[in-house]
Amino acid sequence: xxxxxxxxxxxxxxxxxxxxxxxxxxxxxxxxxxxxxxxxxxxxxxxxxxxxxxxxxxxxxxxxxxxxxxxxxxxxxxxxxxxxxxxxxxxxxxxxxxxxxxxxxxxxxxxxxxxxxxxxxxxxxxxxxxxxxxxxxxxxxxxxxxxxxxxxxxxxxxxxxxxxxxxxxxxxxxx
Numbered sequence: 001x002x003x004x005x006x007x008x009x010x011x012x013x014x015x016x017x018x019x020x021x022x023x024x025x026x027x028x029x030x031x032x033x034x035x036x037x038x039x040x041x042x043x044x045x046x047x048x049x050x051x052x053x054x055x056x057x058x059x060x061x062x063x064x065x066x067x068x069x070x071x072x073x074x075x076x077x078x079x080x081x082x083x084x085x086x087x088x089x090x091x092x093x094x095x096x097x098x099x100x101x102x103x104x105x106x107x108x109x110x111x112x113x114x115x116x117x118x119x120x121x122x123x124x125x126x127x128x129x130x131x132x133x134x135x136x137x138x139x140x141x142x143x144x145x146x147x148x149x150x151x152x153x154x155x156x157x158x159x160x161x162x163x164x165x166x167x168x169x170x171x172x173x174x175x
Contacts, residue, residue: 120154
């Protein structure tokens with residue numbers, strides 16, 4: 001019979017892709033920096049399960065579920081912490097737009113762009129990089145009218161998201 005360490009190594013090696021897939025599914029782009037922590041937490045959960053002596057009947061299902069639940073718990077924890085930090089910064093007096101440093105404006109613009117739907121975000125980023133409507137359409141395989149629409153809607157959404165942080169165009173130009 002294999003030792004606990006050997007079973008652990010075999011399971012983590014054999015099902016690494018399943019675990020990574022589940023974690024990426026939950027963490028996506030916004031929380032990708034949490035992926036190594038989540039992977040470690042899943043390994044700890046597996047080790048504890050093997051240490052308890054309980055048999056794992058379906059290792060692929062068990063590890064997939066463990067990865068999903070662990071990733072969700074970690075993301076929820078960090079999201080709650082981030083919301084608390086945001087709430088504490090809201091109670092402070094906001095800085096006037098002219099007081100923001102260019103790096104801060106760029107960060108705020110980047111955060112606002114991440115909250116846009118992916119197509120609008122891609123279109124606006126390309127437009128802010130200096131591409132015309134025609135060029136944006138060619139880049140992403142869209143028609144010119146679709147590119148124009150996504151750029152317009154994206155910029156309008158950015159204006160809403162950036163209210164109180166200064167002029168969107170000025171923030172984009174300084175970024």
